[in-house]
Amino acid sequence: MAYDPENIFAKILRGEIPCDKVYEDDHALAFNDINPQRKVHVLVVPKGEYEDWSSFAASASNAEITGYVRAIGAVAQKVGVDVDGYRLIANQGENGHQEVPHLHVHVVGGERSGPMLKRKD
Numbered sequence: 001m002a003y004d005p006e007n008i009f010a011k012i013l014r015g016e017i018p019c020d021k022v023y024e025d026d027h028a029l030a031f032n033d034i035n036p037q038r039k040v041h042v043l044v045v046p047k048g049e050y051e052d053w054s055s056f057a058a059s060a061s062n063a064e065i066t067g068y069v070r071a072i073g074a075v076a077q078k079v080g081v082d083v084d085g086y087r088l089i090a091n092q093g094e095n096g097h098q099e100v101p102h103l104h105v106h107v108v109g110g111e112r113s114g115p116m117l118k119r120k121d
Helices: 008-013 053-059 062-078
Strands: 021-024 028-032 040-046 086-089 105-109
Touching: 008 028, 008 040, 021 040, 021 062, 028 062, 040 062, 053 062, 062 105
Parallel strands: none
Antiparallel strands: 021 028, 028 040, 040 105, 086 105
16 A cells, blocks of 8 residues: 555644644654543654554664654653653554554553453453
8 A cells, every 4th residue: 555645644744734742853753642542642653654564664764763763762751651651552554443544653651551452251
């Protein structure tokens, strides 16, 4: 599938839609989620046109990969969840419930999270 440059995160990256910016560097932009699920809920998106982890892993440069991973760590530290803990969530595709076709990681924390997944009986 081809990358859709009209997705909402692409528009945010181009400055066409405002965001509540938390962090930015050469490789990533992080902003507060508009519908937070925890006290801290920040989205971290790479600046490159990557639909999901698969396309990022296959096509991103080493600098982009390193920069993106380091940005996620910097965001956790900046929002103060690095000491008490946080969860990283990255959804991919329909079964993974990915809602925006641009790679993004949710950094959620600031309070206790429940189990990773609801257990199947």
